[in-house]
Amino acid sequence: MVRKKGSLILCGAFLFVAWNALLLLYLWGRPPIGRLGEGVGAEPGGKEEWGVDRGKGVPVNLAAEVIRLAEEVEIQLETQKELLKQIESHRAVWARQKDVGKRETEDTKEVKQEVVHQPLKPPLSRKDSEDERDQTQVKNTQKPVYTVASDAKLEQHQAIDIKEDIGEGNKLPTSVASPEVVIPILVIACDRVTVKRSLERLIQYRPSPALYPIIVTQDCGHAETARVIASYGDQVTHISQPDLSDIRVRPEHRKFQGYYKIARHYHWALNQVFNTFSQSTVVIVEDDLEVAPDFFEYFRALYPILRADPSLWCASAWNDNGRDALVDPSKAGLLYRTDFFPGLGWMLLKEMWDELEPKWPSAFWDDWMRQPEQRKDRSCIRPEISRTITFGRKGVSLGQFFDQYLRYIKLNTEFVPFTKQDLSYLLKEKYDENFIKEIYSAPLVKFEDLQQGGSLRGPGPYRVQYSTRDSFKVFARNLGVMDDLKSGVPRTGYRGIVNFLYRGRRVFLAPQEGWTQYNVSWS
Ligand SMILES: *[C@@H]1O[C@H](CO)[C@@H](O)[C@H](O)[C@H]1NC(C)=O
Helix, strand or coil: CHHHHHHHHHHHHHHHHHHHHHHHHHHCCCCCCCCHHHHCCCCCCCHHHHHHHHHCCCCCCCCHHHHHHHHHHHHHHHHHHHHHHHHHHHHHHHHHHHCCCCCCCHHHHHHHHHHHHCCCCCCCCCCCCCCHHHHHHHHHHHHHHHHHCCHHHHHHHHHHHHHHHHCCCCCCCCCCCHHHCCCCEEEEECCCCCHHHHHHHHHHHCCCCCCCCEEEEECCCCHHHHHHHHCCHHHEEEEECCCCCCCCCCHHHHHHHHHHHHHHHHHHHHHHHHHHCCCCEEEEEECCEEECCCHHHHHHHHHHHHHHCCCEEEEECCCCCCEHHHCCCCCCCCEEEECCCCCCCEEEEHHHHHHHHHHCCCCCHHHHHCCHHHHCCCEEEEECCECEEECCCCCCCCCHHHHHHHCCECECCCCCCHHHCCCHHHCHHHHHHHHHHHHHHCCEECHHHHCCCCCCCCCCCEEEECCCHHHHHHHHHHHCCCCCEECCEECCCECCEEEEEECCEEEEEECCCCCCCCCCCCC
């Protein structure tokens, strides 16, 4: 099948070349070079075929002009031949993508070598052009990424090329060899020079610039921030959102202008990552986030989990209830599923962006993500102890209370070798069964019993039950966890359950057993 299709393409290309040559010669009022037609329908690829055309059929008494012309045609043909070879090699790669691991003939191996050394579109080159400075920076960073990227990665990019070139509906393999996948870090920046603090940590903990290219995307055109970013030279790729115009909003939303600009910026920047840079995934970090030492390790380990489980749509480094007193410092390696989209350092796959991009909202993108129409009952992975903390927000921001609350989130300091661990317990089927069992086998207590002076003496875990929006809020507030709900989902909640430490004991704030769905009207 594949071979046949490849031959067809080649024949078509060959016809095209032959026709062009004939036309050219005809226009010069000379008899056409003989035997060109013989190539049509023959198995292409023989080098001699082209050589034959060069000399034999041409009349002896040629003017110098025609010789020059013939030479030009020859050069043209050489170029065309190179193109054909590329098509041929693409076909080979494509064939390999189709039946993974199957025999690699000498022929295709040769082609592969050739492809690797050809100047195909590098992973971090850009199609569109902006100002010169950006271009140079992109160039600087793209090089190491391209040269160090694994074969698997290169093939993946080629697969994308093929898809574009021949317009076939073939899909990329969804389980790419995960240990070597490139995971770009997208840093969202605007007018805060403190982006420096984010970048310092990212660069400090980054195990490999090739596997984790840092793309700093800047909105707002703030010169001083741009200088800070530029000072990192080729350690980061600096791109700038080109449209700095105000966004037309309805009068009562004028004060939310900033949220509109953020949504526009995310939209543009994610399109850059996935469409211009052709990446297969991304980790999004904002300019006020500081990352933990195992930040990169965390996402690399979760990438295959995210790929494998369609009921997951993100992995986040953030625990909304990650304050010091609420987390178990001895459980740095503990991970959870959550129905609440946490954001704040999160991984997204290209397939998910393809789904969200066409309907991306004009403002408040994070709460939009939390709506049932977008979430579609999918969950994220989050850690017991945050792998990001936020160091102060201003301007477009959440309230003062939230600010002060966020300040106390504990940042993990212990490096957990997640990639060496079996994280399959996070896959839905396994997880749900164990999680439900664990939660509902914990003794049900009144929350007053947990408070100081209460009657409980055991180490826990304990379960506190809520049944209404108001009872959830009262308990949450009294136990010290976030009490807000978005589209009915409490922060960190999984199947309605919020899991945290209270005075050193594990507590599950949970709905009645047999929970089936969130009540979207709870907010
Ligand atoms: C959802 O919550 C509202 C307000 O708390 C309540 O009136 C309504 O009955 C709930 N709906 C369901 C299906 O439980």
